[in-house]
Structure formats: structure tokens, C-alpha cells
Amino acid sequence: MATLNTLGFIGVGVMGEPICRHLATKSGARVLAHDRDDAPLRRLAQHKVIAASLREIAEQADIIFMSLPSGEIVQNVIRGDGDGANGLLALCRAGQLIVDLSTSPVELSRRLAADLAGAGILFADTPVMRTRAAAEAGTLAVPVGADDAVFARIEPLLRTFAADVIHVGGIGAGQVVKILNNMVLYETVLALAEARAIGTRAGVDPDRLFAAMSVGSADSFALRNHGMKAIAPQNFPEKAFPVVYAKKDLQYAVGLADQVGVDATGAKNLIACFDKAIAAGHGDKYAPAISLVFEGK
Template identity: 35%
Template sequence: MTQANENVGFIGIGLMGQGMAKNIVEKGYPLTVIAHRNRAPVEDLVARGATEAKSMEEMASSCTLIFLCLTGSPEVAAAVAALKPGLAKGSVIVDCSTSDPTVTQRIAAELAEIGVDFADAPLSRTPKEAWEGTLDCMVGADDAVFARIEPVIATWAAKIVHIGGIGDGHRMKLLNNFISLGYAALYSEALALSRKVGIPIAEFDKVIRGGRMDCGFYQTFMGYALEGNREAHKFTLGNAYKDMRYVESMANAVTVTTTMSSAVKNAFALAMANGGDGPEDYVPHLSDFIAKANGIA
């Protein structure tokens, strides 16, 4: 299908989804969105040319390709169940959430029975890149489905990797998040230790920044830890904890030891258990919880 006859739906217009949806409609695709709790993103997208669906079934019946950008597998399964009665044979659902690969494969099998394709296309980077249309995306899909969805994904992603079949996008996303969230846990402990031995964060940063240990994730993390910008990396501690539980589950299923991933998960569990479960508690704020656990105000 082309832009002229591919009708795109988008469910989950939150921190990441709003920017992604903005790029889809501004780059020429007919777009349908649906409200959840916050009407502001819906009103913004409608003003840009999108249509608002009144129900999930209405969206399913009017769209040929539907993107999901939700919290995790339970929310994805619920959304698919709500869409299912209205889905037409030949339509495609693309899950951009960070989800459990076993659930992804189960949903794909269920949809295949009614002639609907499913793909996993999780993201990397931040809401800033979502708005700019420069996200990274790793896709799990068969070749024909990938060829169909790639042009739409390209409206909001600058780097697209067809990683393999259904479920492989989510497997790779969990590996990606294991590394990034591992950095967060490592930085948080290193900063606590640095302060304990009398090296201020600003001096620590002078050594790391611009050296071999520097990277994009370090810079956004330090946007909070050093500069105090609470919105430097808007990915919640709750989502990080969920993702690390998925990583641990994936490792358990194939009998891989989880020495490092369980340690990272437990760092986020500590934050969650001590009040870091709010909607504006973001990954760089982990440094505060690790500092407090070590007696640093």
C-alpha cells in the first residue's frame, strides 16, 4: 500500500507516541488517534490533521495499519483484544512498546488466525528524538510485513534495523535496555562512591566527559545528576523496573545466569520501593535513591 491508501491508527500518544504520531500525519499519512486520559495530545494531533476515533472498534474498522505505543504486554494484549472485533483481514498491528517476547508471539499467532499480521517495532532514544523523527527502531516481522510497514516507520525513525522474525524486535529491545539501564545503575553507584570519597560530581564529570567512557546516555543522565534538569531523560523508573523484569524473565527462559541483569533490576526495585514510582520519576533520578541508600543527602 502507499500513502494514498494506507490508513494509519495510533494508540498510546504519550511521551513517545505523540511525537511519532505527529511525524506520521505531517509526512502525509491519514492518521486516526484515540484518547486515553490526557486530551491535550489528541487535540494537538487533530489540529495537525489527524482524526479522532470514538472507540477502539471504530479505529480497527477504519485503519489498515495500527501502531501501539503502550507501557507493556498487559496493555498491548488488552488493546489488541479491544481492536479485534473490528479488524479487517489484511490489516497490520505494530507493537512499538517494550513487551515480553513470549506474549508478542502469542498475540501474533492469535491474529494470524483471522488474517491480521503483527509486528514488533520497539524504539530507542527519547521523546526529543520522537518529536524530531529521529528515533532508532528494531523490527521483528516477516519480510513482506516489514516491506509494508518500513515507509511508515521511517516517518519517525532515522535508524531502522530489521532484526528478524516476530518477537526478535522485542528481544533486541530488552538487550538494548539492559545495557542502557545498566549504565544508569553503574553511573548511580559510581557517583555515590565518588561523593563518599570526596570527589564532587562536577570533577567526576570533567574526567568522563569527552573521554572513552562518554556516550549519549551518559550525557542525558548527567543532565540531571550534574545540571539538575529533571526532564533530561523522560523514561520512568517504573518502566525501567518493568523492562528489567522482562530481561530477567527472558534470561530465565533460556537458562542464562542473571548476575548483572538481576543486580540492575534490584537497583530499580530499590528506587520503586522507596517512592520512585511516580509518573515524573525518571531514570536519572536513580542516582538520588542510590545516594540515599548510602547515607548521602
């Protein structure tokens, strides 16, 4: 990997903190990081990550990574508020590259990329897939939306925290893949939540139910991870990917479906289930907590 002088990292939350740590320990670059929460910045300081302002990152970094909770926040960071003077669009210089690890609406990513291109700033959408445990292990999967030259430039950096890096097309393609990945995943999680509720009421132990399904045609990543580790034991911790984040991703999927003329009935049904979980007070719990809706909790 070619040595870079400085990388920037904006947003060191649930996924961003371990990703930033891998970049700092494996890339050979100096890493500046920014977040509203000081706690992860203090932990990252042990790995030589330097806390910095957005302006300092824009002034010093060659490549800037973002790992933010929503497209709205991504837009605010890039465009700034008020007169926009505090956004990356105004602060960065021509030739810099912004790599968005967040999940955002496809059209928003394309609009932001166009705005940045007008200022000579490059952009790639690289939303991450898999779990927090995969982020900690450096085994995430990353679909990349970028031109060939940008992909070649960032692929070695992405591989510091990802086991699978796939160039899926131009700007926005990474978001399409991530959004649809989460749509399929959580529609499967919904089916598993229903299966647990039905199975237990019919007298079958949930651990045995899912173990048996894992050697049948219902086997899946969702079954072995979300099903066996969360839904069967009813273990839905906070500080993991929560119901409210999963709902946001599904809303992006339904919005994309509407744009291309597809009536995504399964995704719409899932959003209704997320709404029930949130209304019952489970919005901050790990997203498979939609299971609680079927358990009457």
C-alpha cells in the same frame, strides 16, 4: 512512499504523541488516534489527527500503530476483555496490519502474532529505542521483528519518526533487541549513579567527573545523556521515561534470560535498585533517579 488512505494510532503518551505527529505530518495518510487522555489528542488535532474510538480505527485504518505502557495493556487492546468483542482481534479484518511500538515480553508478542494470524491479520513488533527528545526530533531507532514483506511495507512509515530502522528478524526479534538494549543501558546508568555518589564524596565535582570520563574509555550514550543531563545535576523530571517503566523492561529481560537459561545477575541487581527507588517515592521520576538511592534521598 506509497500513499495510504488511513492510519490508526493507539496510545499517544510520552512517546506516542510525537510519533503520531510525525506520521500525520509526513506519511500523506489520514491519521485516527485513540487515547484515554484527551489532552494529547487535542494537541494532535492541530496536526489534523482525528480522535477516534478503537472500533472506528479498526473499521477504517489500513495499518494500526500501538504505543502502550506495557505488554499487559497491549494484550488487553488486542484480545479485549470479557468475551473479547472489544479487542482488535475481534474488530479488525483480514489483511490489516498491526504495528506494535510498545515494549512487551517476547513470548507475548509471538502469541499475539499467532492469534492475529489466525484471523488473517498481520503483525510486526517494532519497539522504539532512544529518548523522548529523539521522538520529538524524529530520530528514534527501531528494531523490527517481522517477515520481509511486512518490513518492506512499514519501513517508509517508520522512517517518518526514526533515523535508524533495522530489520532484526522474525516476530519477537524486535522485542529481544529492545529489552536487551534497555538492560545494557540501565546497567550503565546504575554504574554512573554509583560513580557520582563515590566521586562527590571523594571530593570531585560531578560535572567535571563525567566530563573527564567522556574522553576516557567510560564514554557512552548513557554517560552523555543520562549521566551528564540527569545524574550529575540530579534532575529527574516526571513526564519522562520513569523508574517504574524501566523496572518493567528489566523484568522482561530477566524473564527472557530465565527462559533461555542465563542467570542475569546484573539485571537482577538493577531491579533491586529500582525497587529501592520506588519504595523511596521516586517511581514516577525519570529512570536515572535510581541515583537518589545512592545519595541517601
